[in-house]
Each structure stands twice: as structure tokens, then as C-alpha cells.
Amino acid sequence: MHLAAFLIAGNAAHSQALWRHPQSRRGGFLELDYYLHIARTLERGKFDLLFFADRLAVSTRYGDSHLHGLYIGDQDATRLDPLPILGALAAATSHIGLGATRSTTYSQPYSLAREFATLDHLSGGRAAWNVVTSVNQGEADNFGLKETLPHDVRYDRADEFLEVTHKLWHSWQPDALRLQQDRYADADKVAAIDHQGAHFSVRGPLNIPASPQGHPVIIQAGSSDRGQDFAARWAEVVFNIQPDLPRLQAFYRDLKNRAQQFGRRPQDIRILSAVMPFVGQSRQHARELQEQANALADPLVGLSTLSSHMNVDFSGFALDAPLGDVQVSGIQGLFKLLRAISAERQLTLADAGRLYAQGVLTPQIAGTAADVADWLQSIIVANGADGFVISPSHLPYGFDDFVDQVIPELQRRGAFRQDYAGRQLRQHLAASP
Numbered sequence: 001m002h003l004a005a006f007l008i009a010g011n012a013a014h015s016q017a018l019w020r021h022p023q024s025r026r027g028g029f030l031e032l033d034y035y036l037h038i039a040r041t042l043e044r045g046k047f048d049l050l051f052f053a054d055r056l057a058v059s060t061r062y063g064d065s066h067l068h069g070l071y072i073g074d075q076d077a078t079r080l081d082p083l084p085i086l087g088a089l090a091a092a093t094s095h096i097g098l099g100a101t102r103s104t105t106y107s108q109p110y111s112l113a114r115e116f117a118t119l120d121h122l123s124g125g126r127a128a129w130n131v132v133t134s135v136n137q138g139e140a141d142n143f144g145l146k147e148t149l150p151h152d153v154r155y156d157r158a159d160e161f162l163e164v165t166h167k168l169w170h171s172w173q174p175d176a177l178r179l180q181q182d183r184y185a186d187a188d189k190v191a192a193i194d195h196q197g198a199h200f201s202v203r204g205p206l207n208i209p210a211s212p213q214g215h216p217v218i219i220q221a222g223s224s225d226r227g228q229d230f231a232a233r234w235a236e237v238v239f240n241i242q243p244d245l246p247r248l249q250a251f252y253r254d255l256k257n258r259a260q261q262f263g264r265r266p267q268d269i270r271i272l273s274a275v276m277p278f279v280g281q282s283r284q285h286a287r288e289l290q291e292q293a294n295a296l297a298d299p300l301v302g303l304s305t306l307s308s309h310m311n312v313d314f315s316g317f318a319l320d321a322p323l324g325d326v327q328v329s330g331i332q333g334l335f336k337l338l339r340a341i342s343a344e345r346q347l348t349l350a351d352a353g354r355l356y357a358q359g360v361l362t363p364q365i366a367g368t369a370a371d372v373a374d375w376l377q378s379i380i381v382a383n384g385a386d387g388f389v390i391s392p393s394h395l396p397y398g399f400d401d402f403v404d405q406v407i408p409e410l411q412r413r414g415a416f417r418q419d420y421a422g423r424q425l426r427q428h429l430a431a432s433p
């Protein structure tokens, strides 16, 4: 079983009520020690990695203005840049993987290759990149685009982006740097990449020597058909959000098969599914924790976040009517899922907004440590996932209960590592307990 921790360097996580939770430290996301506590707790729990999701705009789709999202504190209201935070966490940890989101639509390959090569050197081989193509008009507005690129064009650009960054990361042979008095580097072991493509023209080489991992671990979370092809070609870790076992198994089977179509082995991709655990001393206590968190979820916050994710303004839709079928250019996989759940449970738009605010459809598990461990293991055994993205309901202490209660239970069962076998992230992902 592999475990990743889901973080946003801001007021929310998957739960958009996170900042309103009585146990959350409001404004803590602006302070370094907030992240240091989280990272040290997760490393104590032997997590494979922690990673920060990210977005490059406040929500501006709901009501075609930023006022609503900021007034009520939706998922995109405030986000620090995750990479400087990871640099600080690299100094405070020694084993846990450190992942950050960067957009292929609003970055340049050369600068992004430097950011992650730098992190990989400074962390001793623990860097990971969650590759996104970005989803909404607010981001396009911040980067000079009249409108967001069409969905599949974003992925075509992303494919070329990954080709260029991999060429750059490997433009130095591992032993090229000599640091000798008479020879700084074996220059003939460092090659220009001379990339000329539809989207990028990059000469290279990178001005950073080969890093410990060679290149960062590549993470992706697309769930559309095109998104899954992209993942099958490039991703070593794939995140997904699926509400039940049949959907988990279908996604797992499909993606593992796609990997083989791209000449890769099924085990080359670790599929981690998002889950939000509520761990109690009793089942009743756990349910109370879950109800307390969910009661803080405001339907209009969820609709503001939904508007941002789907790049559609839901402010004009009737709250008491079902969620209609609209063409979305954002996270198509998630919208399809929300429509299916809304139909199954006959949700109104307000209900769907509340559900979305609770956790962006991330399934919630409430129970004792043994109950949560049972559920996690049942998904692994049923080939629903290779592991999980653990999503917090509050921060900075939202992972403490899981690390203090569920990890020891999983370790006792032999279902999770007792300790790290190596120092690098790719080693954690290769190891099975």
C-alpha cells in the first residue's frame, strides 16, 4: 500500500470547509511551522510522499467575479506557491517525497526543469511533479490568453512539454560533473537538446547537473479519455477520485491496460485513490467528527469551486433543480462523476454544491482505526488501487489521528511499511510492504 497526503497551501484542501473547522489554525497556511508540523507528522507515518495541489487564479467564474469566492472562502481563494515550501520542508525531513503541482499550460519547460532538478538535488532525490494542464478562464486571464486552450490541445502541449523536460533532465550524463581543479565537467557528456516542436523551441542543455533521481517522479490526475492516455504514457503515480469500488476497479483496470499500450508495465504506474478518513476512538465518535466537518460545508462555496473546476458559471442555475448536463472544458472526469452521483441520489444543485464543498467527491471513511484499515485493505485486495491520497478535514493536525492510529494498525497487519527502505521517492514507490 502506498500513501500520499493531499495538501493545498491555502484555506482549503478537498474540503472547502477546512479553514472553518474549529481545529484548523486559521491563517496558519501563511506560516512555515504549520507545514513543518504536517511534514514531520507524515514522515513519522512513513508516507511515500506529500504533495500540494495548485491553481493559478482565484475563482472568477461564479457570477463572473472574484467577489463571491473570496467572500465565502472557496477552494481557490488563497494559495501560496508550493515549491518554496517544499524547499523548506526538504531541510526539515529526510525521507518523505515532496510533490508540487505545476501547469504545462502556464509554464516553460526550461524553467520548470530547473525548479524540479533543484528540488531533487536539495532533497536528496525526493522531488515529484503533479502535472496539470489547468482548467479555467481565471488562469487564462492571468497569463495573457484570451481563453483557455481547448481540452485536448492542452494535453497535446503537455505531451511535448514532458518530452522537452525529460530531454533537459537527461542532458547531463550522471558522471559529467567532475569538480576537479583542471576540469569542472566532462563537457562532451553534456549535450544540447536542440528541441524544435509545435509548441516549444529549446536548445539546452540544462544548467543543472543530473539530479539523484534523474528526473522527478511524475504524477498526474486526469480522468478523461485523453487524460488517461497522457497518464499511461508519462505518469508514475496517478491520483483519482472515485466514490465506490466498481468505479475504482474500472479505472484501475483501464489505466493498467493503457500503460501496456504505451509499452509500459502495469506496475510502472501506482494508482492512488483519494479518501478522507475520520478516525475515532469509537464508530460513534468517528461519525461525530465526520458530521461536524460536513456541517461546515456551505453549498454556495461548493458551487463556487465547481464553477472554477468546470470553467462554467453556475450562479445562474436554479438551486432547487437537478444538476443539468452542461458542456465543461475543465475537469471533465469529475463533472461526469458529479452528474452520475446527482442522478443516483436525485440531488438538487444545492445538494450537489454541498457535497462538492465537503470534499470534491472524495469518499469519506468514518470509523475506528481498525475499520479504516479494513476499508483501505479491502480496496487494495480488490484491485481498486495501489494506495491512497489521504485528504485532511482540518490542518495542521488533520493527519495526526491517521498517523497515530491507522498507520500502526496497518503496520501490525503487515499492510504498510515499518520503515523506509531507501532515501529516494522512487524507491518508496517501487517497494511493496
Ligand SMILES: Cc1cc2nc3c(=O)[nH]c(=O)nc-3n(C[C@H](O)[C@H](O)[C@H](O)COP(=O)(O)O)c2cc1C
Pocket (backbone or CB within 6 Å): 052, 053, 054, 055, 101, 131, 132, 133, 134, 135, 151, 220, 221, 222, 223, 224, 225, 226, 227, 228, 239, 240, 241, 274, 330, 331, 332, 333, 334, 389
Ligand atoms: C486528486 C486530484 C488532484 C488534482 N489536483 C489538481 C491541481 O492541483 N490543479 C489542477 O489544475 N487540476 C488538478 N486536478 C485535475 C486534474 O489534474 C486534471 O487537470 C483534470 O482532471 C482535467 O483532466 P481530465 O479532463 O482528463 O479529467 C486534480 C485532480 C485530482 C483527481
